[in-house]
Amino acid sequence: xxxxxxxxxxxxxxxxxxxxxxxxxxxxxxxxxxxxxxxxxxxxxxxxxxxxxxxxxxxxxxxxxxxxxxxxxxxxxxxxxxxxxxxxxxxxxxxxxxxxxxxxxxxxxxxxxxxxxxxxxxxxxxxxxxxxxxxxxxxxxxxxxxxxxxxxxxxxxxxxxxxxxxxxxxxxxxxxxxxxxxxxxxxxxxxxxxxxxxxxxxxxxxxxx
Numbered sequence: 001x002x003x004x005x006x007x008x009x010x011x012x013x014x015x016x017x018x019x020x021x022x023x024x025x026x027x028x029x030x031x032x033x034x035x036x037x038x039x040x041x042x043x044x045x046x047x048x049x050x051x052x053x054x055x056x057x058x059x060x061x062x063x064x065x066x067x068x069x070x071x072x073x074x075x076x077x078x079x080x081x082x083x084x085x086x087x088x089x090x091x092x093x094x095x096x097x098x099x100x101x102x103x104x105x106x107x108x109x110x111x112x113x114x115x116x117x118x119x120x121x122x123x124x125x126x127x128x129x130x131x132x133x134x135x136x137x138x139x140x141x142x143x144x145x146x147x148x149x150x151x152x153x154x155x156x157x158x159x160x161x162x163x164x165x166x167x168x169x170x171x172x173x174x175x176x177x178x179x180x181x182x183x184x185x186x187x188x189x190x191x192x193x194x195x196x197x198x199x200x201x202x203x204x205x206x207x208x209x
Contacts, residue, residue: 059200061107063121063202076102080095082095096197099196107185114173117169118168118169119166120165120167123155128194133154135190138170138184139184142174
C-alpha cells in the first residue's frame with residue numbers, strides 16, 4: 001500500500017475511534033455505588049484454613065447473620081436460632097439466616113477487586129429434594145447505573161452444616177470506583193423444595209494472590 005493511502009487510512013480509523021468515544025455513554029453511579037462505602041481495604045483472615053483454603057476473607061455486610069442488619073430479606077427469610085458449629089466468626093454467635101422456599105436474602109453492597117474475587121459461606125438444608133439447590137448470584141452495576149445479576153453457582157442439599165465450595169465472582173464486572181473496584185451484593189435464593197440455612201458469608205475481595 002502506498003504511504004499516502006496508508007496515512008489516509010490511519011487518519012480515517014482514528015476519526016472513527018474518536019467519534020465512537022464521544023458517543024459512548026459515560027458511567028453513572030447507581031445505588032450499589034452509593035451504598036458501598038469508600039472501598040477501603042478491610043482486615044482479612046484465613047477463616048476457611050481448616051478446610052485447606054488459604055485465601056484471606058472478609059465478612060460480607062451482615063454476613064455473620066446475628067441480626068437482619070445489612071440484609072434485604074423477602075418471602076419469609078429471617079434470622080433464626082442456631083449457628084454453624086465451627087463458630088468461625090465468633091464463639092458467641094448463635095444465629096443464622098433461615099431461607100424457606102420462595103424466599104431470598106441479599107447482602108448489603110461491598111467493594112471487590114476485579115481479579116477473580118471469591119465467595120464462600122456455610123449452608124444446610126431441610127426437606128430439600130435431590131433436585132433442590134440454593135442459587136447464588138452476584139449483583140453489580142452496568143455503565144448506566146442499572147443493577148444486573150449473574151448466577152455464580154448453586155449449593156447442593158445437605159442435611160448438616162457444611163462449608164460451600166468457593167464461588168468465583170468473575171473478573172468481567174465493570175469497575176465503577178477508583179482503584180479498579182466494583183460494588184457488588186450477593187443474593188441467595190432456594191430452588192425447588194425444602195428450606196435452607198446460611199451463615200458466616202465471607203468474600204475474598206481481591207482474589208487469590
